[in-house]
Every structure is written in C-alpha cells, then in structure tokens.
Amino acid sequence: MTALVNPGLADELARSDGFDADACMNCGVCSAICPMGVDVEVRRLFRYVLLGMEDKVRAETERVFSCLLCRMCEENCPAGVHIAENVRTLRHHIVRTGFGLGEG
C-alpha cells in the first residue's frame, strides 16, 4: 500500500499546537531510551505526522497516551527535538479532533 505524502497534517499540527519535529535526524535514540520499552516509538510516530500518514497516527493513539512524558528521550535527543511537547501536542490534537475516540 503506497502512502501519498501529505504535508497538511504536520502543517495543521504546527499551526494549531506548535508541533515541531523537523530537527529529527532519525537516529532512534528516543525509541531506544524509552523506559516504557517497545510501547512508544516517538521517532516513527513523528515521522507519520511529517509524512502526513493520518491513519498510521490514528493507529498509534494508544501509544501516544501511554507515554509517561518523563522526557528521557528529550534529554537524550541529539537534535534537541522537544519530544514531550510534541507528544502532548499530539494528544491534544487527538482529543480535539476526536481521533481514535469511540473506536476502542
């Protein structure tokens, strides 16, 4: 299944909530350092947003909410991405737009 890139999602999140993961260099440290283990792969999550893969983001709703917001990833991010803020942003967005709600 080929996904068509859609910059609209990232734009909208940036505009409404200040989402910003542009600096990410895709090194994967955030995923690997997460004390929650395999549950939250923020790097990939952000990438779905950047590429505009809305269905993928939707499918990760549970993960987005399982994040402890402990900022371990943020402290270790070599690119200085505000990861926790972005996760919060995503939650806000999901709640606001009803993403994933009523489906579980």
Added chain:
Amino acid sequence: MTQATETRRPVIRDAVPGRRDVREVVRDEQVMRRRILEVLAGGPMTVPEIAAAVERPTHEVMFWVMGLRKYGWVAEIKEVDDDGYYRYQVVEREGS
C-alpha cells in the same frame, strides 16, 4: 567553620568498587610485580588465573601484566587457549 574545612577537600572520596582511577591501578604495578612473578613462577597463566591467584580484579591485573610485558618481565605464549585467553610466562629480563 567545619563546613569550610570539608569543602576544601572535595577530591577525597571513597572509591567505588571496581572503579579505581587508572593512575592508582598503574601505580600498583611496581608493588604487584613481585606477587605476579611469584605466582607465575609456578608456570604460565592467563590473566583471569593470575587475578584469582593474587586476589585482585582481572582488569587491574590486565594493567599490571601488560606493564610487565612492556618492560620485559613476562611474555605471552603464542597460542590462545580454547576460551580465548593468552597465557603469560616469566622471561629472563635483560640487565637484571
């Protein structure tokens, strides 16, 4: 008053086990030389074997054995054993 004296000596700390400063380990080479040579007098040994015999951590023994090797007191036997360790033996040191 007491506090001032305390803060004047911040470098003094108890060691964390297994984390002796490299300078400290290296300094002990001169003292441990005798022990290690004594132990090796019984025949060649690997670093873990020497460590067990002198009752010191293997990584510290590594420093000492390599120092002794560098300065001509011991040499390795060419073949590695099945576990991947070289054995070291005493060599006659020139000029001594």
Added chain:
Amino acid sequence: MKGTTKYDALVVGSGIGGMESALKLGDMGYKVLVVEKDASVGGKMILLSKVFPTLDCASCISTPKMAATIHHPNIDVLTYAEVDGIRANGDGTYRARITQRPKFIDEAACTGCRQCEMACNVAVPDEFNADLVSRRAAYIAFPQAVPKKAVIDRAGISPCTGACPAGIKAHGYVARVRSGEYEQAFDLVLEATPLVGSLGRACYAPCESECTRGELEGPLPIRRLKRFIADAHYGRGRDGDPEAVAIEQNGKKVAVVGSGPAGLTAALQLARKGYGVTILEAAEQAGGMLRLGIPAYRLPNEVIDHDISNVTALGVEIRTGVRVDDPAGLKDDGFDAVLVATGTHKAVRLRVPGEELDGVRSALTFLADVKLGKDVGLSGKKVLVVGGGNVAIDAARSARRLGAASVDQVSLECCEEMPAHDFEVEEARAEGITLHDGWGIDHFEGDGRLQAAEIKVCTCVFDPDGRFHPEYDETQRDIIACDVVIVAAGMRADTETFGLETNGDHTLVADPGTLQTAVPHIFAAGDVVTGPTMITTAVGQGRRAAFMIDRYLQGQVLDPGLFDEPLPVVDKDTVLARQQVYDRREPLESNAVMRAAPTDFEETEGPMTEDEAFLGAARCLDCGVCSECHACVDVCPADAIKLDDRPVAIEAEVGTVVLATGFNLFPADAKPQYGYGRFKNVITGMQMDRLLAPTRPYNAVLRPSDGKVPDNIAYIMCTGSRDETVDNPLCSKICCMYSVKQNQLIMGALPLADVTVYYIDVRSVGKGYDEFYQQARDMGCNFVKGRVSGITETEEGNLTLRYEDIENGGALAEAEHDLVVLAVGVQPSRGVAELFAGNGDALALDDHYYVGEVDEDLDPGRTNLPGVFVAGAAAGAKDIPDSILHAGAAVAQAAAHLERARVADEAKAKVPS
C-alpha cells in the same frame, strides 16, 4: 638556544599539518622554528595503526617525514616546549615567547637505549598508548619517537622530599622500597647522610607532615620505611660501604669538631670526595646528641654504631675524648679546613631558689649518663622533671624506666602548647608519668638535700612579641614532694673558648648560605650555628658545610645558590586533582608498645614487616611523578641524566606564524550512557587503533577487562559528534573512516570475530573511501542504522546495547557484545587563542572554537591576524590528506606574506632617506 633568535616562520605543533608546513617552508629556503609540546614530533598520526583507505602503515608514512623535519637544514625543532605567547610587532611580524621544558636528559649524550626507562620506579598511565598500559616517569615517548631520546617526567619536587631539611630524597626511597629495592633505597639515603637507622627512628619526620596522602586517610609511614631499609641493610650485616674504601684521596685534610648529626654527615660527604677527615669528639663516645640525648628506647646504641660505621668505613678517623678549645689552631695539626659542629651541650639554668640543692640536676647530663650506662641511682626515688619539651619527656620516661617510685613533670605550657610532640606527651602519660601542665617552679625546698618543689600556676608563657616571658598567678600554689629534680629548661652552645664570633645565645656567627665563619678556613654547622633544632636540620647543615668546604678547598666561589637548587615543590591540590576517585587505603597503625610501667630500655616501636613496608610504600601518590630515586642515574651508560635541568626561556622574532595545533579527541566519559571509564570493555577508537597498531600495548586485540580475545565487537558511531546533548552539532568527519579501517583490520586479525557498526550515516567521502566502505561490508562487517541509546554491563563484562533497528522496520533491539568501541569525534584543541592574548586584535575563533578562517573560499588557512595562518585540523575536523592539503594552502599564503614583507623591505631600503 638562548636569547632572541630570528626565524622566518614559527610553526606551532608538529603533527602532520605542522611537519608538512615546516618542511615546505624549509624547502623554500625559509628558516623555520617548530615548537612541539610533546617529547617527539609526529602528532597523533604516528600513533595510528594504519591509515585509510590504502591501509598504509601510519608509521611508515610518518617516520620519514619526522626524520626529514628534524634533520632539515632550515628547520629548528624544539620538542617538549611550549609557546607561552605571541605578540604582534605591528608590522606583520611577531615575537614569540617559548619555554623549553626541562627534559632532565642531556640530549646530546642520550643514545636512546631505554635503560633509564627499564630501571625507573614510577609507573604512570601511558598517554601514547591511550592509557591502556603504563609507562615510566623516565621514558621515550614511543618506539618511533623522533628525536629518539628519553625525557623524565617531573611535575616538581614531591612535598615529602621538599620538606626534608636534610635533603633526603624521601619520595625516592619510598619508590625504591615499593619496587623491593631495599639496598638501593638505603644507598639513596646514604647519599645524604650516614644516619639512616637513627633517622628511621628518631626523626620527627617533617616529610610525613607534608605528605599529600595526609590530605586523604593519613600520610605514608615515611620515617618507618627508612627504619625498615636500615634494618634490612644492617640486619644483613652489611655495615659500611666496602667499595667506598677505594675512594681516591685528594691529599687534603679536614677536621670535624663534633660527631653529632652535622659532623658525621659532613665527614661522610667530605670523605667521599677524597678528603682525609678526622672527627674530634669531646665525649667518650661518638654520636653527639644521638648518643647522649636520645634514650635507647627510642634509639638503641647499636643503631648509632651502625650509622657511624657508614662514616668510618670511608676511612674517617674518630677521636673521642678530645675536646677542642681552639678550632683555628687545628691548622697547625695539618688540617686545611675545620668544621665546628659541636652542638648545644650546655644546659640552661632554671634560675629559681634551691636550684643548687643536692638532687637537682640537668636533663642533659642525666640522659647522657643513662645512655652511657652509668648508675644514676633513681630506684625508689620520687622524681620531678621540669620542662615541656622533648628532652623533658625523654628524661621523664627514662626516669620511669630506672625504677623511680613516681615521676611528675611540670610544664609551663598547658598540654596543647607544649613544645614536645603530642604523641610523646601521650606516650609519657601512658607510661604513668603525672603531668602538671600550666605550672611553673617557684622554688625548691630542702635542707642540703632536695625534698620538694613548690609550684605555681603559669598564666602566660610568652609576651605579645613571642618572647619567653612567663607570668604567674602567685595565689595558686602547690607542693610536690620529690627526691630528684631533673631540669630540662633548654640547652645552648658551649663556644666561649673558640675565639670565634658568637651571637647573644652563644651560637657561632657563620654565613647562613656558606656556613663559613669569619675565619676563612673554619666553617660551622648544626646546632652550634642554629641553636637546638631537629636532627634533620643539622644533617642538612652538615651537607651544606661539606659542599662549601669542598668548594673552598678547591678554590671555587662559595655560592649558596649552587647547593641543592631544587625544582619548586609540586602543589598538593594539583596532585590530588589528577584522580577523580581515591581508593581508601588506611594508613599503617603505629606498633609502638606502651607499657604502664616500663622497666627496661627496649625500643617501644617494633620493626616493620616487609609486607607492611610494601603496603606502606604503595600508598605513595608519586606527587612529583619522578621520585628522584636515581635509578636512572645508576644505570645510564652515557651519564646523560641531568636532574638539575631547568626551564629555558626563549624568544623568537618571526615573520609569520603557522598554527598547526591539531585537535583533541572527544572525552568519551562525557557520554555517561556509554559507560566509558566504568565498563572496562568500552574503549575509544584511539584505543582500538593502539590495540591494532604494530607497536600495540597488548600484542593482540584483547578485552581490557580480562585479556580475552573478543569475538563480537560493536562500534558506536558519532560518539560526541552530531549531538546537541554534548554541545557539538558538527560531524567529526574522520570517525566513520577510521572505524571502517579498524573493521577491516579486525576482520584480518580476528577472522572469527563479528563486527557490527551502529551508525546514522556512513560518511565515506574522499578518494577511494566509499569503495573502502563497501569492501568492509563485503568482508562481512555488519552495519546497523541506529544510534545506541545506552549500554549496560553483564556479569561477564559483556555489554548490552539498546538501539532502534531503524532500517529493519524500526524494532527496538538489544544486542550483546564483548567489546564496544566508541567512535569518538574531535574537538578543537584548547588554548590557541590565548597565545595571542594581550594583542590589540585577538585571534578569531569560529562558532565552534576552531581557529577561524576569514576567507575559507579563496584563502583557506588565513586567520584574521595578518601573517598568522592555520594548518590542518586546528581549523576543523580533517583527515590526513585534507590536513596536508590545508597545510599546503596555509604555507602558500605564509610564504606570500614573507615575500610581500621582503619586497616592502627592499623598497624601503631603496628609498633614499
């Protein structure tokens, strides 16, 4: 090289960029000065295993360049030297201040044979092997060093040695003991003084007070180590120095008046130099205060005998029972020079009523009588000792041993202020002596024979100017019944008959630097000059006097500066700052046996066992690095050790400056999640390069934790690079390639080992580089995209890496490896801008603290300062070919700068004034 020298160019640093710059400028005909801070030229490249992508041997490439640099007729190289500052002259030229650090080796004589290194007793981490193994304080940097000459690493005089008034190399003999070289340790002390055994017992050890380890758990037992080596030596029945008897006599004769510490020491020193020395001693036995003043439980007579035999073995004659009243007259007996070292043997009187009563006596004669075995008849007597000093304590404790019914001691000072050492007061109390501190004697009572002493409270001992001026509270009094009073109120020199000028306290007047008296051939040393002091002070005086007498008799100038001109003492805080953590090592406890009522003069302190000596010496921190143990001096066949070498300041006028100061490697422990420094099998790329190099420290690739051949090695790329968390967003450019190079070499050296590289992007840019990377892949090296987030250590010392396996679906993964190599990046070298401090224009650095290039596009290598250029990695991360090309660019412009200056000068010269 001294004074100011003119050069066309100054090149700072002699790594690959510096050597290239110097060679090319030299070839152009310019005079070049290269200043290198290390002991060899070559920089970091010479330490590498091989170089990518050709896998040339780094050494084979570097050594011809190193040799060419050092032998080039137009290049002068200063190694082991620092540029302190560079000042612009304003006309495009510069003036550089340089310090040639002392190498403590006569470079012309050194043959590079490494015998000093093999003999050296101080081990420190070998920075040229990335701290994987030790080196010695005396060392040649590495096997291919150019120049191949030794240097001795000296941070200064160790505080213990610096504290010794006798000039004994305390650190030196401790280091000798640590290596099990007891005889050499003995000889080292004997260099300074014959009193090895006496000082091992009776010295108050100022060295221990200064010992840096004292800032931690407590000082080393330096004095007892000296006793240990004396015991070991004398116990072997090796009195004296048999070889020394063969000293060639120079025909001159010296009389030494007095056989105390100063006299014996001077006699030994003079006899060694070939003088015929005669000691004239007024007492029945030789030894001075050692013999007559120090009780046997502290210093047995046999020990003094042994020590004196060190002197007599050299042919020194000791005539006892000979009192000299006219030192000058000894010239008539054929002595060319005289040393007066008669000490202070006259007791100071108390000046209180009743002092003349029978039963009141001086501590000096009392102690002498006891030591010489005379019956002093104290058995069953009530004894009162007057005084608060060491002599008083000695007298009290001696009285205790002689069967006195009771021993009381009266001291003007209260306990804490008593001049006696705390431990002595404590020991006296333990032996049952009753101390009345803060009391003074009012008078003694008795009818011909002493019966009691009346004492009164002393309120103040000294006046505001610190002069002895006791004041009393006359209302508070007490009476102590006593049969014998031993007065220890001080002692003074007995110099009335000498016909020499004296001070108010009867000490002799002598020049403090030369110890010469007003009568040229008479010198004076020891307590007779200084008043009562310590044994070590007297020993130091004896050494000084001998040195000066020798110069006097050789007809040389008596310059105090020539005697023992030591390096500055190393700062203790600096020493302590060398280590992050100190392993607690409790000091050796005293083994002195304290009995409540001792009845004999057995030594209270026992000997040290060999193990105790080892452990005691092992606590030494090697403060000065070099211990001055003289092992190198002993073995150097070329006599090239020059411990009196000192820094030399050099100034150079230069037409241009090329900064080739290179780079630093990222300190791997600044990424604590990778465990460098904690996990033994986490090493840096430089360490792996050393393990792979032909001059490798382990002779194989082995795990540092236990010496196992690793079979599963991981590389973590971008350690300290491309990483905001360590404030370095830059790519270090070289790490990918050096890792790929190492991958290939490891696969060659350990065909069975797996190699995995955790990377973000493999940056193999350069001629043949990408092909080289592909080759590593083809050889089986495994490349995993994902930055490792953290490492944990297993019990076996293996390492578990956590990472996201990005390219294989992004699964989180863990992998276990038995060796991890951190591909550390580069950092700017420090202190370059500071070289130009004080100039109107500072040297501009770029945003990342590398030396700034103001026009990288057209003038790469040009800095903001006219005539100052930067070559190689000092301007940013560069691999070897790029560094060489960059140096070429810097040199082209430096030469153009010189050329412009030449043309301008010529034009100026042509203009008629």
Added chain:
Amino acid sequence: MAEDATREDQAFHPRILVFSTNNISDPGIDLAGSSHLHYSPNVMVISLPCTSGIKPSWVLYAMQRGFDGVFIAADGEECAYLPDCAERTAGIMTSAQALLEEHGLEPQRVRMAAVCSVCAEPFTNYMHEYSKSLAGLGPSRKATA
C-alpha cells in the same frame, strides 16, 4: 660448556642475507633490535633504497659466498619510489629463483615478504621460520661444491 659449544658447532645454523629498504623495512628490523627480540646472529642485513633495485645475481652470489638463503624485506604498498614496487620485487624474486635453479640450488633459498617500519615481531618470526626451513634444506654450498 665446551661440549655444548662443540655440539652447537656441529648443528647447522643457516646464514641468511636480508635485503631491506632504508625507509621502511630497515626501521622495522631496527625496531626488532630496540625491542630486544632475538633471532640468529647468522642473519645479516644490507639496506637499499628500494627492493626493486636488487639484482638476481646478488642472490646467487650470496649463495656462492656461503649464505644459505636470501630474504627480501620488501616495502609492499608503502614504497615511496615506485607504485608497482611489489610486482617488480616479485619479478626479481622469480628471476632469482630461476637463476638459483640453473645453478642447482633450491628456489626456496630466496624468499620475500612485506616488512613495514614497525614490523619488529613479524620480521623476527620470519627469521625463525626461515632459519628452520633452510635448516631443512641444508647448506647451500653442497650443490655448488
């Protein structure tokens, strides 16, 4: 002692001539000395700028004068003179072997290996191995005599 000496004398210790290069392999051989590594004193070294300049006739001449083997310590890739140094030296080796065979000597009496400026131990090992293999061949002059 005297007996030992006699026995020693009777044993065959091959004489080896080594050709080294001034910049690369000779420093490697020097390093073996600085590291006090041991090999037979019957090994003697002549240093040249580049092993591509060795004449095959020198190899034969060495045999005729009593050497038992010639070892060429080549630069390999590090040669600063000739990029094809390794191939050239290999060619010289081949010619020398042919020349030896013409004169009834075993081609194994000349050998070549890359020795770099820090190859102290490899060089020592080569000398040990080569001494051993030449000892197996016996003295060279038995053929020419």
Added chain:
Amino acid sequence: MSGRRIGVYVCQCGGNIGDYVDVDKVVEEIKGDDDVVIARSAMFTCSDATQQEIVQDAQEQGLDALVVASCSPKLHTVTFRDVAKRAGMNPFQYTQVNVREQCSWTHTDDKTGATEKATRLVRAGINRTRLTEPLEPIVVETTPKSLVVGGGIAGLRAALGLAELGLTVFLVEKEARLGGHVAGYGPMFPNDRKGSDLVATLEEKVRANPAITVFTNAELMAKSGSFGNNQATIAIHDGDKLETIQVDVGSIVVATGFDDYEPAAGEFGYGLDGVVTLPEFKKMVDEAPGLLQYKGRPVKTVAYIYCVGSRQDESLEGAHTYCSRYCCTSAVHTALEAQKLAGDLRQYHLYRDMRTYGKYELLWNASRESGSLYLRVPDDEPPAVEKLSSGGLKVTTRDLLTGEEEIAIPADLVVLVTGMVPRDNAELVSVLKLPVGNDGFYNEIHPKLRPVETIVDGVLICGACQAPKTSSEAVAAGLAAVTQSGAMLKRGYAELDPMVATVYADLCTWCGKCRAACPYDAIEQVELDGRQVAQVVKTACKGCGGCVPVCPEDATDLLGYTDAQIKSMIDGMMEVSCS
C-alpha cells in the same frame, strides 16, 4: 690495496653494544684489513669528544674515508656525514654500520655470535667504503616560472598564489573565459558567497598581476625537460588561427577540473519534463525571479534523488562506484536557497547516506528545519520516477526510516543530485604522461606523502581533476600545489641526492629496458661515439635503483649501492674466520 685510507670506529655505546659484543675483539680482527689506517673502539662515538678525535685522526693520518659501527643509520648518518665533512672527507665516503639495533640488541643471548656478526658487518662496511666515490649533491638551477593548466577556481587561485611567491606564471585555459564551473554558480555553501563573485575577484587580481600571463582558448601541446626545468608548448586558438609558443617553466600545475555527471536517458526519469540535474536546478534557483518556476509554472514541490552517477553498483558497465563528496551538501544548500525564495516550497530528499561532513552538518540541520523532509531509500531499490497524466511527476520509494512503508511523492520538479565525473582529457594525459586511476581521475604519487605530486617530475595536480572536491577544497589543493612549486623553485636552485643511477656507456647496447623501467623519465637515449646508449638524467633520477636489475648487460648501477659494493659487502660478511 686500493690506496684508500680508511678510519674505522667501533662504538661501545656504553654497555649497549659493549656488553654483548666484544668490541675490542672486533677492532683487533679488522685492524689489519687492507686500507684500514686506524681502527679504534670508543665508549660513545657520537660524543663530542670522540667526534673531535675522529677529526684529529683524519687530519693526522690523512684519512679519506670513514666507517662508524654504532647504532642505526637512522640516528646518526647525518651526524657522521657532518663529522666526515669537518674532517675534510667527502661525506659520501662514510659508511654507518649498524651493530646496535641489528646486532648487539638482537643477540643479547649470544655474545660469541654477536661479536662474530659485528666483525662481519664492520668488514662489509669497510669493503663498501673502499669502493665509495666522492659525491657532491646535484645542484640544479631551477626555472622560477610555473604553468597552470586550467583556469577554474583552483587554477586561478594557484596562479595568483604562484605569483605571490615571486614566480612568473603562465595560465592556460581551454575555454574563452576563465572561471570554470564556479563562474556559473550563484551562492555556494557554506558561506553563501556567489561563485561568480569569487571568480571575478580572482580574475581581476590575476589579470592585474604583471607576473601572470593568461592564455585563453589555449592548450598545452607538448612538454619536455626534467627537475625544475621544463619546456612547454602552448597552442593558442584565435578564431581559425593557431599560434604556438614555447615557455620554460619549473613546474606545471594541472587544475583541469571535472565534468558534471550526465544521466542516461530514462535514468531516474531523466528526459521527462520536470526531471533536471542538480546543476540545472541550482541555476534555476540562482536565477529565479523571486518565485521558483519551471518553464513558467510555479514549483511547489521538489523531490531530490541523491547519488545519481555516484556510488553506482560496481557490476554496471563503466560504473562510478565512488562517492562524489560534494553533492549531498550542495543539494542541501541548494534546497536551503530555494526555500528562501517566495512561495511555500515542499522539498523531499531521497538519500542513501547523508554526507554533510564536518561543519556542513549544520546546513543539513538547517535544511530540515526549513521544510525539507528526508527519506532514506534502500541501496538496492532505487526510487521510481513517473510522469502523471495530470502533468506532474510522481516519485515512489520505500522509506527505510518509516518501516516498510512505500511512499509516493507528487512533485513538480525532480532534481537528480548528480555527481562529478572525470574530464575527458586524453590529450593532456598523453602530453604529460599523467597517471589516471581506476575512477578516471588523475592519480597523485601518494595520497599522504605527496598528495599534489605526480609520478611526472614537476607536474602537479590539484582540485577536482584529482578527485571530487568542494570549491574551497579545490582552492586549498591549488594552494598546496603552489607550495610544492615554491618548495622546488623558490630558491632558484635545488640540491638533489647524488646517490642516483649511472650507466656504463661502454657496456650499454641500448635495448631500452632501463628507460621502460623508469617511471620518472630519468633515462634517455643518446648517441655516444656513434653508438646509441642510455644516459641517466641525474636531475630526474630518484635513486630507487629500479633500472639496475633490468639491464641485461649489467651496464647500470646505483651510486652508493653499486654491484661491486653489494658484492664486496657480501664478501666482507663471509670472509671472516673468527677464531
């Protein structure tokens, strides 16, 4: 007896030699050898005292040659050559015998063996010395002039640098204008300076410098000569006219640059409307009138495909397997420039490894933050470019950073990030005999020891003709070539090592083998007494001896290492009969 008067000094080096070699015995053994006038042992031969003793001996005994047996020649050859000179001898009639590193220290276990060996080595040294000839350094006057081939940024900077050293410069440019590729560039990384401005700055200085003569529409036609002195023939086209001139130059700096990779038709959709190469795109951005446009249409989305023409699979015919080094950074920088233009631009980069090395990493960071999104394409699955019926383009790829997802990017423009390829310079290669590597770029002698020198004496290479480079790296290389020229020519003369090859003309039958063996063109064919013979061009010879073994007549020798000397050394090693 040769009549030579040789002094032999055997060093004890303290105990370093003396403990393991019976030095006195060695001296005793060789004392009676032919021509040995003095033989002594010394505690430290290198000490000042012994050096003076040698000088004194030489003067008293009329020594004309010297042998010192001590440590490695690497330590003291220079020292004792100097002693020989001070003693009035020719420094090349000195031999250093290594009895420390190669004798005493390796045989610490065998004093008898070490002593015997030392005797043999010293005797070899004496034999060699007996056959030495006095040599003087070859002094060559050099021509303080340089020729620069190629007027791109590297060549221009080199020309200027050479002139600044005081050398006379000729600059030859094939095209009608100077400046090469860079002249056509707008802002360049990393300092955003315009390529055209950089070139203009340089050109102005070059044109104004009286020491530089510029020939455009010109080519190097022929070259001859040797170290420091070359003759170059330059052809200058003036319309249909062709003029040739000859110049004498000391060095030739080749800075002929690169070509952009030209994708094949259909390669990543090349040929489709909207598929352009990086240089084409850069020009579009440089010249964009405020808004990025392609053929009049505004460009909203750009997709970059990296590594086009670089890092190609080696199994492909004529593959460019190398990485072109500059293109990642150039594409990133161009994207940043494009982003500065008006309009809301979306940029997608399909890369393999992002190679923004060193400080260029900052550009990549900046580009990500300015609206570029990067996708990692699999090495073995190149992205597909297709033309949509709507007129736009679509690029499809799997993005390794997003799991297994296949992603499609609709794009107005597809930029093929093309690399550098070597120029077709067949003529120049044949004129200069320049070595060319497998990748088609010119090869230096040694990338680390001599990175701008070629095997052809005095011919230097710099810039992108050697390997892909950025502009400032090419400039640095150009200046390095200036430095190398200066090192050869600045003093007006050069002293070359006299230990060079020599030909015995009487033995030579001219077969040409020696000439073929010499990569340095140091052997020429000359007529001598009516015979064709070989002759060594001393100034070109590097002294490797590579010509010696190839001569079928044994007519060549390397001075200092002659056939007779080597054989005499072998004799010396073998003539000992140690008691």
